[in-house]
Structures are given as C-alpha cells and as structure tokens.
Amino acid sequence: MRITQAPSTARAAYYDRNMTYVSAGSDQQGIAPHAFADTWSYTVPAARKTTVTAVVNIWRRLTAAAPVGKVTAQVISAGGTAMFDYFVTTLNAIDNRHDAIITPNHVLIAGQIIKGNNSDASTGGTCDFEGWFNGNEYDA
Amino acid sequence: MIRIKVKTVGEGTEKNPYTVNAPTWRLLSHDDVERVAIIEIPEWAHPFTQDEIDAMQTTEHPEHGAIHSLTEDHLDKLHGYYGDVYLPPSKPYKLEQV
Numbered sequence: 001m002r003i004t005q006a007p008s009t010a011r012a013a014y015y016d017r018n019m020t021y022v023s024a025g026s027d028q029q030g031i032a033p034h035a036f037a038d039t040w041s042y043t044v045p046a047a048r049k050t051t052v053t054a055v056v057n058i059w060r061r062l063t064a065a066a067p068v069g070k071v072t073a074q075v076i077s078a079g080g081t082a083m084f085d086y087f088v089t090t091l092n093a094i095d096n097r098h099d100a101i102i103t104p105n106h107v108l109i110a111g112q113i114i115k116g117n118n119s120d121a122s123t124g125g126t127c128d129f130e131g132w133f134n135g136n137e138y139d140a
Numbered sequence: 141m142i143r144i145k146v147k148t149v150g151e152g153t154e155k156n157p158y159t160v161n162a163p164t165w166r167l168l169s170h171d172d173v174e175r176v177a178i179i180e181i182p183e184w185a186h187p188f189t190q191d192e193i194d195a196m197q198t199t200e201h202p203e204h205g206a207i208h209s210l211t212e213d214h215l216d217k218l219h220g221y222y223g224d225v226y227l228p229p230s231k232p233y234k235l236e237q238v
Contacts, residue, residue: 022184026166035152037170042185043163043233046223072154110223117157 014051017139022050025116025132030062033069033120039131041078041115044108050137052106052114057085058130059118060097065125068092071118075131078113082106084133092125110140142193142208143168143180143201147236161233163222168204176238178204187221188214210237 024042044050059073074086085100108114116131150158152172160177164185170177178201196214198206210218215235222233 020184024164024166024182024185028167035172036154036157037150037152037167037172038157038159039167041159041163041165043222045163045221113163115159117159119152119154119157 014049014138015136019136019138021134022137023132023134024114025056026130028129030126031120031129032126033065033122033124036072036117036119038115038117039129041113042133042135043113044110044137046110047140048110048137049140050108050112050135052084052104052108052133052135054132054134055084055100055102055104056130056132057087057100057102057116058098058128059087059089060128061091061094062126062128063124064092064094065120065122067123068125069121069123071120071122071127073098073116073118073129073131075114075116075133077106077108078115081112082114084114092122108135141180141183142186142188142196142210143178143204143206144210144235145176145178145207145238147238148172148175148177160235162235163218163233178207187217210235 024040026039055075057075068090072088075084087098114133118129146160148158150156152158165179165181168178197209201207
C-alpha cells in the first residue's frame with residue numbers, strides 16, 4: 001500500500017500577493033496656532049495588510065510666538081496600538097526643528113489606521129508640519 | 141485623486157482631535173468655526189475609475205481647484221472598498237459631505 005500526499009504548495013510571499021506601494025501624509029506650511037487636528041489618515045482596506053516601511057514627522061518653527069505654548073506633532077496607529085513618533089516642544093526660535101525619519105517595518109491588518117495630527121497652543125507665530133508614511137499593501 | 145468638502149467631527153483635543161470620517165485622506169484646509177474641511181483622497185485609496193471621476197459634479201474652489209461631489213452610490217462604493225473590518229476603539233466611518 002502506498003500512501004501519497006498531495007504536494008504542498010507554499011503560499012506566495014507578500015511581495016507576490018498583488019503588492020502595491022501606498023503613501024499618505026501632509027505638508028503644511030505657515031500654520032498658525034490651532035487645536036488638535038488630524039491632518040492625514042490611511043486605513044488598510046478589507047482583506048489586505050500593510051507593512052509600514054517609513055514614517056516621517058518633521059516640525060519647524062517659522063515665526064516666533066508671543067507667548068509660546070505646547071506644540072505637538074505625532075504619527076500614530078489610531079487607538080494607540082502603535083506610536084511611531086510623538087513630539088512635544090515649547091521651542092520658540094526661528095528654525096528650531098524636529099526631524100524624525102523612521103523605518104518601523106510594522107504590519108497593519110485590515111481596518112487598522114495610521115494617521116498624523118498636530119496642535120499648537122501658542123499665541124501667534126507659525127510653524128511648518130510635515131508627516132508621511134510609506135508602506136507596502138498586499139493581500140492578507 | 142478626488143477632492144471633497146466634508147463635515148468634521150471631534151472637539152480639537154488630543155484625545156478627540158478634529159478629524160473626518162473617511163478611511164484614507166489628506167487635509168487641504170480646515171475651518172474649525174464652520175466645522176468643515178476640504179480633503180483629498182489619493183487615486184490608489186478609492187475604487188472610482190477615471191471615467192467615474194470625470195462624470196462627477198464639481199464646484200470650483202479658489203485655492204484647491206475642482207471639488208468633487210459624491211452621490212450615495214459613490215459613498216456606498218467607497219465604503220465597500222474598505223469593508224466592515226474595524227478594530228476597537230475604531231468605529232465604522234460615515235463620510236458626510238457639505
């Protein structure tokens with residue numbers, strides 16, 4: 001008697017499962033003080049996954065505030081499941097800046113969100129905010 | 141790529157920021173007095189063909205160009221593209237146009 005097994009078929013690697021490059025973010029210049037606001041958002045579609053390959057979170061003081069208040073800029077996965085970069089400052093000199101360029105290699109599953117938001121509690125003054133992510137989206 | 145004018149939700153706090161109930165978008169402008177925002181949805185984040193986009197009604201914005209108007213069918217199709225898989229504390233989105 002012979003027992004035979006059907007030949008096993010390895011699942012295709014993620015980069016061979018209809019992979020697409022995705023990117024989302026925003027580049028805001030000369031922004032006056034404002035309450036906390038989301039500036040961009042990306043949600044993984046149904047039946048897909050996304051590997052976050054790069055995150056950028058940049059802040060620069062453009063003009064001084066009088067007086068300065070807390071400035072916050074972050075890139076997070078909604079719900080706090082992952083915090084990619086979180087920046088808080090009260091620096092108030094022109095060209096004070098924060099530069100974060102991160103390669104997290106973090107996997108998001110369908111329905112998960114990565115987004116950027118910021119706030120500035122100062123009186124007067126302006127800032128530049130730039131936040132982005134790059135990722136590889138593929139069949140789950 | 142499509143640009144739409146939508147209502148914002150949230151209170152402008154760190155725990156509840158101003159945001160819009162759309163899955164993937166980029167903020168172009170926001171009026172926290174009127175509680176409306178103009179957002180852009182990149183071409184890879186929506187299921188509409190270029191012919192469908194060309195057929196959408198538009199209004200001209202002085203700063204952001206053509207603002208598209210989505211019908212209920214468009215909104216259903218956009219929602220269908222993202223399905224119903226959401227993880228807590230996220231909740232299903234419901235885009236509200238202005």
